Amino acid sequence: MTTTPRYTDYDTWAWLYNETMGPDYSRAQLKFLRQVLLPDLSSNAAILDLCCGTGQLIQPLMAAGYEVTGLDGSAAMLTYARQNAPQATYLLEDARYFQLSEQFDGVFSTSASLNHIMTLADLTQVFGNVYRSLRPGGRFVFDLNHPAQMQKWWRNRIVEGEIISHYAWRLTPEYDPATAEGAFHVEIFQAQSLTSPLARWTQLLKQALYRLLSLRRLTGLRLRLLSRFEKIEPTWTRSRLTYRVKGHSLTDIHTALETAGFIDITRQTIDGNPTLDANHSAHFICRKS
Ligand SMILES: C[S@@+](CC[C@H](N)C(=O)[O-])C[C@H]1O[C@@H](n2cnc3c(N)ncnc32)[C@H](O)[C@@H]1O
Secondary structure, X not given: OOOOOOOOHHHHHHHHHHHOHHHHHHHHHHHHHHHHOHHHOOOOOEEEEEOOOXXXXXXXXXXXXOEXXXXXXXXXXXXXXXXXXXXXXXXXXXXXXXXXXXXXXXXXXXOOHHHHXXXXXXXXXXXXXXXXXXXXXXXXXXXXXXHHHHHHHXXXXXXXXXXXXXXXXXXXXXXXXXXXXXXXXEEEEEOOOOOOHHXXXXXXXHHHHHHHHOOHHHHHHHHHHHHOHHHHOOOOEEEEEEEEEEOOOHHHHHHXXXXXXXXXEEEEOOOOOOOOOOOOOEEEEEEOO
16 A cells, blocks of 8 residues: 655654744734735635644634634644644645645745745645645745745854753754755754752853843844854753755746646735845745636
Protein backbone atom coordinates (compact mmCIF):
# COMPACT_ATOMS: atom_id res chain seq x y z
CA MET A 1 0.00 0.00 0.00
CA THR A 2 1.43 3.44 -0.92
CA THR A 3 0.80 6.40 1.35
CA THR A 4 0.80 10.02 0.23
CA PRO A 5 3.71 12.01 1.68
CA ARG A 6 2.86 14.75 4.16
CA TYR A 7 5.01 17.73 5.19
CA THR A 8 5.50 17.26 8.92
CA ASP A 9 8.72 19.21 9.61
CA TYR A 10 7.05 21.84 11.81
CA ASP A 11 6.03 19.22 14.40
CA THR A 12 9.39 19.75 16.13
CA TRP A 13 8.97 23.46 16.88
CA ALA A 14 5.19 23.94 16.87
CA TRP A 15 5.26 25.01 20.54
CA LEU A 16 7.78 27.76 19.79
CA TYR A 17 6.00 28.94 16.63
CA ASN A 18 2.75 29.14 18.59
CA GLU A 19 4.32 31.38 21.25
CA THR A 20 6.41 33.63 19.01
CA MET A 21 6.11 33.87 15.22
CA GLY A 22 2.48 32.75 14.95
CA PRO A 23 1.08 35.68 16.95
CA ASP A 24 3.75 38.07 15.67
CA TYR A 25 3.29 37.45 11.91
CA SER A 26 -0.51 37.27 12.11
CA ARG A 27 -0.92 40.97 12.96
CA ALA A 28 0.41 42.27 9.62
CA GLN A 29 -1.10 39.37 7.67
CA LEU A 30 -4.58 40.00 9.08
CA LYS A 31 -4.34 43.66 8.07
CA PHE A 32 -3.39 42.55 4.56
CA LEU A 33 -6.28 40.07 4.31
CA ARG A 34 -8.67 42.78 5.50
CA GLN A 35 -7.47 44.97 2.64
CA VAL A 36 -7.25 42.54 -0.28
CA LEU A 37 -9.38 39.46 0.41
CA LEU A 38 -12.24 40.14 2.83
CA PRO A 39 -13.81 43.11 0.96
CA ASP A 40 -14.53 40.74 -1.97
CA LEU A 41 -16.25 38.11 0.20
CA SER A 42 -19.70 37.92 1.78
CA SER A 43 -19.83 38.30 5.56
CA ASN A 44 -20.26 34.53 6.14
CA ALA A 45 -17.99 33.34 3.31
CA ALA A 46 -16.21 29.98 3.47
CA ILE A 47 -12.44 30.47 3.63
CA LEU A 48 -9.53 28.02 3.50
CA ASP A 49 -6.34 28.93 5.38
CA LEU A 50 -3.84 26.79 3.45
CA CYS A 51 -0.82 25.86 5.61
CA CYS A 52 -2.61 27.48 8.55
CA GLY A 53 0.09 26.63 11.09
CA THR A 54 -0.96 27.45 14.65
CA GLY A 55 -4.12 29.20 13.47
CA GLN A 56 -3.62 32.74 14.83
CA LEU A 57 -5.37 34.12 11.72
CA ILE A 58 -8.31 31.76 12.01
CA GLN A 59 -9.54 32.96 15.37
CA PRO A 60 -10.24 36.61 14.36
CA LEU A 61 -11.80 35.51 11.05
CA MET A 62 -14.17 33.12 12.84
CA ALA A 63 -15.01 35.88 15.31
CA ALA A 64 -15.88 38.15 12.36
CA GLY A 65 -18.41 35.56 11.09
CA TYR A 66 -16.46 33.71 8.38
CA GLU A 67 -16.56 29.95 8.16
CA VAL A 68 -12.89 28.95 8.25
CA THR A 69 -11.13 25.68 7.47
CA GLY A 70 -7.45 25.31 8.33
CA LEU A 71 -5.27 22.84 6.45
CA ASP A 72 -1.74 21.92 7.46
CA GLY A 73 0.65 19.00 7.16
CA SER A 74 1.87 19.23 10.75
CA ALA A 75 -0.27 17.52 13.40
CA ALA A 76 1.46 19.49 16.16
CA MET A 77 0.77 22.85 14.48
CA LEU A 78 -2.90 21.83 14.14
CA THR A 79 -3.06 20.88 17.84
CA TYR A 80 -2.26 24.52 18.70
CA ALA A 81 -4.61 25.81 15.98
CA ARG A 82 -7.45 23.81 17.54
CA GLN A 83 -6.67 25.43 20.91
CA ASN A 84 -6.48 28.93 19.40
CA ALA A 85 -9.63 28.64 17.28
CA PRO A 86 -11.66 25.63 18.45
CA GLN A 87 -14.74 26.31 16.30
CA ALA A 88 -12.93 26.01 12.95
CA THR A 89 -12.68 22.88 10.81
CA TYR A 90 -9.20 21.36 10.44
CA LEU A 91 -7.66 19.10 7.83
CA LEU A 92 -4.38 17.28 8.41
CA GLU A 93 -3.30 17.17 4.78
CA ASP A 94 -0.48 18.08 2.45
CA ALA A 95 -0.97 21.15 0.22
CA ARG A 96 0.39 19.15 -2.73
CA TYR A 97 -2.18 16.38 -2.49
CA PHE A 98 -5.42 17.69 -0.94
CA GLN A 99 -8.57 17.22 -2.99
CA LEU A 100 -11.58 19.40 -2.18
CA SER A 101 -14.11 20.58 -4.72
CA GLU A 102 -15.67 24.05 -5.14
CA GLN A 103 -16.44 24.77 -1.51
CA PHE A 104 -14.51 27.93 -0.67
CA ASP A 105 -15.12 31.57 -1.59
CA GLY A 106 -11.54 32.46 -0.70
CA VAL A 107 -8.24 30.69 -0.05
CA PHE A 108 -5.18 32.29 1.51
CA SER A 109 -1.71 31.10 2.47
CA THR A 110 0.49 33.38 4.57
CA SER A 111 4.00 33.83 5.96
CA ALA A 112 5.79 32.24 3.00
CA SER A 113 4.44 28.76 3.73
CA LEU A 114 4.57 27.84 0.05
CA ASN A 115 8.34 28.45 -0.08
CA HIS A 116 8.52 24.97 1.46
CA ILE A 117 7.17 23.55 -1.82
CA MET A 118 10.49 22.63 -3.38
CA THR A 119 9.69 22.17 -7.09
CA LEU A 120 7.76 24.16 -9.65
CA ALA A 121 5.81 21.02 -10.59
CA ASP A 122 4.65 20.66 -6.98
CA LEU A 123 3.83 24.38 -6.71
CA THR A 124 1.70 24.09 -9.88
CA GLN A 125 -0.02 21.09 -8.32
CA VAL A 126 -0.76 23.09 -5.13
CA PHE A 127 -2.28 25.88 -7.24
CA GLY A 128 -4.38 23.29 -9.14
CA ASN A 129 -5.69 21.89 -5.82
CA VAL A 130 -6.54 25.42 -4.64
CA TYR A 131 -8.25 26.17 -7.95
CA ARG A 132 -10.48 23.07 -7.68
CA SER A 133 -11.38 23.91 -4.06
CA LEU A 134 -12.68 27.38 -5.00
CA ARG A 135 -16.17 28.26 -6.11
CA PRO A 136 -16.37 30.13 -9.46
CA GLY A 137 -15.10 33.67 -8.95
CA GLY A 138 -13.29 32.65 -5.73
CA ARG A 139 -10.14 34.52 -4.63
CA PHE A 140 -6.68 33.18 -3.88
CA VAL A 141 -4.15 35.27 -1.97
CA PHE A 142 -0.69 34.15 -0.82
CA ASP A 143 2.81 35.44 -0.18
CA LEU A 144 6.21 34.06 -1.06
CA ASN A 145 9.79 35.11 -0.48
CA HIS A 146 11.38 35.68 -3.90
CA PRO A 147 14.95 35.23 -5.17
CA ALA A 148 16.06 38.91 -5.12
CA GLN A 149 14.81 39.28 -1.56
CA MET A 150 16.39 36.04 -0.39
CA GLN A 151 19.68 36.91 -2.06
CA LYS A 152 19.76 40.19 -0.14
CA TRP A 153 18.63 39.00 3.30
CA TRP A 154 19.30 35.27 3.57
CA ARG A 155 23.03 35.60 4.20
CA ASN A 156 23.72 33.19 7.01
CA ARG A 157 23.30 35.86 9.69
CA ILE A 158 20.88 35.85 12.61
CA VAL A 159 17.83 37.89 11.60
CA GLU A 160 15.29 37.09 14.29
CA GLY A 161 15.31 35.85 17.84
CA GLU A 162 14.12 36.36 21.37
CA ILE A 163 15.25 35.65 24.91
CA ILE A 164 12.39 34.68 27.16
CA SER A 165 13.06 33.89 30.82
CA HIS A 166 13.48 30.11 30.41
CA TYR A 167 14.28 29.76 26.71
CA ALA A 168 15.79 31.64 23.79
CA TRP A 169 15.73 31.13 20.04
CA ARG A 170 17.49 32.53 17.02
CA LEU A 171 16.78 32.17 13.31
CA THR A 172 19.47 32.15 10.62
CA PRO A 173 18.45 31.98 6.95
CA GLU A 174 20.75 31.11 4.04
CA TYR A 175 20.19 31.05 0.28
CA ASP A 176 22.17 29.79 -2.71
CA PRO A 177 21.34 31.81 -5.86
CA ALA A 178 22.94 29.12 -8.04
CA THR A 179 20.29 26.54 -7.07
CA ALA A 180 17.58 28.97 -5.89
CA GLU A 181 17.41 26.84 -2.76
CA GLY A 182 17.89 27.86 0.81
CA ALA A 183 17.09 26.99 4.37
CA PHE A 184 16.49 28.63 7.69
CA HIS A 185 17.97 27.25 10.86
CA VAL A 186 16.14 27.60 14.16
CA GLU A 187 18.28 27.20 17.25
CA ILE A 188 16.54 26.79 20.56
CA PHE A 189 18.25 27.20 23.94
CA GLN A 190 16.52 25.94 27.08
CA ALA A 191 17.42 26.82 30.65
CA GLN A 192 18.31 24.15 33.17
CA SER A 193 17.09 24.30 36.76
CA LEU A 194 19.64 26.01 39.01
CA THR A 195 20.64 24.65 42.38
CA SER A 196 22.96 27.20 44.03
CA PRO A 197 21.51 30.48 45.45
CA LEU A 198 24.31 32.47 43.74
CA ALA A 199 23.44 30.99 40.34
CA ARG A 200 19.77 31.82 40.92
CA TRP A 201 20.61 35.46 41.80
CA THR A 202 22.84 35.82 38.74
CA GLN A 203 20.03 34.41 36.63
CA LEU A 204 17.54 36.95 38.02
CA LEU A 205 19.87 39.79 37.01
CA LYS A 206 20.31 38.32 33.54
CA GLN A 207 16.55 37.93 33.15
CA ALA A 208 16.08 41.64 33.90
CA LEU A 209 18.56 42.37 31.08
CA TYR A 210 16.78 39.95 28.73
CA ARG A 211 13.42 41.65 29.42
CA LEU A 212 14.98 45.00 28.52
CA LEU A 213 16.38 43.53 25.31
CA SER A 214 12.91 42.45 24.22
CA LEU A 215 12.19 46.10 23.32
CA ARG A 216 11.87 46.49 19.56
CA ARG A 217 14.34 49.38 19.47
CA LEU A 218 17.00 47.15 21.02
CA THR A 219 16.65 44.44 18.35
CA GLY A 220 20.20 44.95 17.02
CA LEU A 221 21.69 44.52 20.48
CA ARG A 222 19.50 41.49 21.19
CA LEU A 223 20.59 39.77 17.97
CA ARG A 224 24.25 40.48 18.76
CA LEU A 225 23.84 38.93 22.18
CA LEU A 226 21.97 35.97 20.68
CA SER A 227 24.82 35.39 18.23
CA ARG A 228 27.02 34.40 21.19
CA PHE A 229 24.32 33.04 23.44
CA GLU A 230 26.03 29.69 23.94
CA LYS A 231 28.89 31.58 25.66
CA ILE A 232 26.57 33.72 27.78
CA GLU A 233 24.42 30.79 28.93
CA PRO A 234 26.77 27.78 28.65
CA THR A 235 24.53 25.53 30.76
CA TRP A 236 21.41 25.97 28.60
CA THR A 237 20.73 23.05 26.25
CA ARG A 238 20.86 23.83 22.54
CA SER A 239 19.07 22.24 19.60
CA ARG A 240 19.18 23.13 15.92
CA LEU A 241 16.43 22.54 13.37
CA THR A 242 16.66 23.16 9.62
CA TYR A 243 13.81 23.97 7.21
CA ARG A 244 14.43 23.87 3.46
CA VAL A 245 12.90 26.41 1.10
CA LYS A 246 12.84 27.17 -2.62
CA GLY A 247 13.13 30.65 -4.13
CA HIS A 248 10.62 30.31 -6.98
CA SER A 249 11.03 33.10 -9.54
CA LEU A 250 8.17 35.60 -9.86
CA THR A 251 7.74 34.61 -13.52
CA ASP A 252 7.52 30.91 -12.66
CA ILE A 253 4.90 31.60 -9.98
CA HIS A 254 2.84 33.65 -12.41
CA THR A 255 3.04 30.92 -15.09
CA ALA A 256 2.12 28.21 -12.56
CA LEU A 257 -0.97 30.22 -11.54
CA GLU A 258 -2.00 30.58 -15.19
CA THR A 259 -1.43 26.87 -15.80
CA ALA A 260 -3.76 26.10 -12.89
CA GLY A 261 -6.41 28.33 -14.50
CA PHE A 262 -6.21 31.51 -12.37
CA ILE A 263 -6.95 34.91 -13.93
CA ASP A 264 -6.56 38.57 -12.91
CA ILE A 265 -3.17 37.77 -11.37
CA THR A 266 -1.53 40.72 -9.64
CA ARG A 267 1.25 41.03 -7.11
CA GLN A 268 2.25 43.66 -4.57
CA THR A 269 4.10 44.18 -1.31
CA ILE A 270 2.26 43.68 1.95
CA ASP A 271 1.85 47.48 2.08
CA GLY A 272 0.06 47.53 -1.29
CA ASN A 273 2.97 48.76 -3.41
CA PRO A 274 2.71 47.16 -6.91
CA THR A 275 6.50 47.51 -7.40
CA LEU A 276 8.28 44.64 -5.70
CA ASP A 277 11.80 45.08 -4.39
CA ALA A 278 14.40 43.07 -2.52
CA ASN A 279 13.08 44.32 0.83
CA HIS A 280 9.61 42.83 0.55
CA SER A 281 8.05 39.46 -0.09
CA ALA A 282 5.65 39.05 -3.03
CA HIS A 283 1.94 38.95 -2.24
CA PHE A 284 -0.05 37.42 -5.10
CA ILE A 285 -3.76 38.04 -5.63
CA CYS A 286 -5.79 36.18 -8.27
CA ARG A 287 -9.15 34.58 -8.88
CA LYS A 288 -10.92 31.65 -10.47
CA SER A 289 -12.99 32.63 -13.51
C1 LIG B 1 5.85 29.60 8.29
S1 LIG B 1 4.54 28.56 8.81
C2 LIG B 1 3.16 29.62 8.49
C3 LIG B 1 1.94 29.29 9.30
C4 LIG B 1 0.77 30.27 9.14
N1 LIG B 1 0.30 30.33 7.77
C5 LIG B 1 1.20 31.67 9.59
O1 LIG B 1 1.04 32.63 8.83
O2 LIG B 1 1.67 31.80 10.74
C6 LIG B 1 4.47 27.37 7.50
C7 LIG B 1 3.37 26.31 7.66
O3 LIG B 1 3.21 25.63 6.41
C8 LIG B 1 3.03 24.26 6.66
N2 LIG B 1 3.41 23.55 5.43
C9 LIG B 1 4.56 23.67 4.72
N3 LIG B 1 4.52 22.86 3.65
C10 LIG B 1 3.33 22.23 3.67
C11 LIG B 1 2.70 21.26 2.83
N4 LIG B 1 3.32 20.78 1.74
N5 LIG B 1 1.47 20.84 3.15
C12 LIG B 1 0.84 21.29 4.26
N6 LIG B 1 1.39 22.18 5.11
C13 LIG B 1 2.63 22.65 4.83
C14 LIG B 1 3.91 23.97 7.86
O4 LIG B 1 3.54 22.78 8.52
C15 LIG B 1 3.69 25.23 8.69
O5 LIG B 1 2.62 25.07 9.57
